[in-house]
Amino acid sequence: EAGVAQSPRYKIIEKRQSVAFWCNPISGHATLYWYQQILGQGPKLLIQFQNNGVVDDSQLPKDRFSAERLKGVDSTLKIQPAKLEDSAVYLCASSLESLANDNEQFFGPGTRLTVL
Amino acid sequence: GEDVEQSLFLSVREGDSSVINCTYTDSSSTYLYWYKQEPGAGLQLLTYIFSNMDMKQDQRLTVLLNKKDKHLSLRIADTQTGDSAIYFCAESMDDKIIFGKGTRLHILP
Numbered sequence: 001e002a003g004v005a006q007s008p009r010y011k012i013i014e015k016r017q018s019v020a021f022w023c024n025p026i027s028g029h030a031t032l033y034w035y036q037q038i039l040g041q042g043p044k045l046l047i048q049f050q051n052n053g054v055v056d057d058s059q060l061p062k063d064r065f066s067a068e069r070l071k072g073v074d075s076t077l078k079i080q081p082a083k084l085e086d087s088a089v090y091l092c093a094s095s096l097e098s099l100a101n102d103n104e105q106f107f108g109p110g111t112r113l114t115v116l
Numbered sequence: 117g118e119d120v121e122q123s124l125f126l127s128v129r130e131g132d133s134s135v136i137n138c139t140y141t142d143s144s145s146t147y148l149y150w151y152k153q154e155p156g157a158g159l160q161l162l163t164y165i166f167s168n169m170d171m172k173q174d175q176r177l178t179v180l181l182n183k184k185d186k187h188l189s190l191r192i193a194d195t196q197t198g199d200s201a202i203y204f205c206a207e208s209m210d211d212k213i214i215f216g217k218g219t220r221l222h223i224l225p
Binding site: 004040043044104107108110 | 120156157158159160161204206211212213215216217218
């Protein structure tokens with residue numbers, strides 16, 4: 001079974017530039033998550049999708065971050081414009097259903113973003 | 117509030133047991149998790165425990181849950197060099213997972 005795919009693996013940009021990350025979850029997984037992991041910290045949930053609908057985006061900085069999952073499969077996360085404090089690893093995860101049914105989240109390898 | 121606390125570093129000699137401790141805040145958490153993260157990789161679920169259990173064993177891994185003290189521990193028996201990684205404690209809350217900052221396990225020869 002193929003795992004969660006993410007691209008690019010690394011990205012370096014200057015502040016105020018825009019950047020987009022892509023995630024392809026495991027086939028058949030309805031729930032998709034984007035996490036931000038700042039160096040030395042645990043992952044923090046940014047947004048959760050159930051199919052193509054947003055379940056939770058309470059911690060997404062909506063003035064600069066946006067995410068979509070138009071067809072309920074792959075997803076993109078965009079930052080526009082980027083700030084220095086956005087430097088982090090952005091992890092995508094997917095699960096069959098939501099956590100309420102105790103479904104394991106499978107994580108991708110992440111995209112390491114460096115903002116200069 | 118949401119807070120999962122764990123020590124940042126642990127050094128253990130190869131062959132010894134490693135014990136990683138964690139405290140959490142939400143007494144209503146249904147599940148508590150241990151994830152492993154190796155360099156350059158995403159998180160891998162190692163094990164989880166349902167909140168009505170107090171112990172779970174899976175090969176070299178033993179999870180102990182003290183719900184009264186909101187304390188969770190992960191014991192790795194016969195620690196090997198391949199166990200070197202960051203271990204995250206996490207709790208489920210409102211259909212989300214809240215992670216601790218991770219404990220970096222360093223294996224001494």
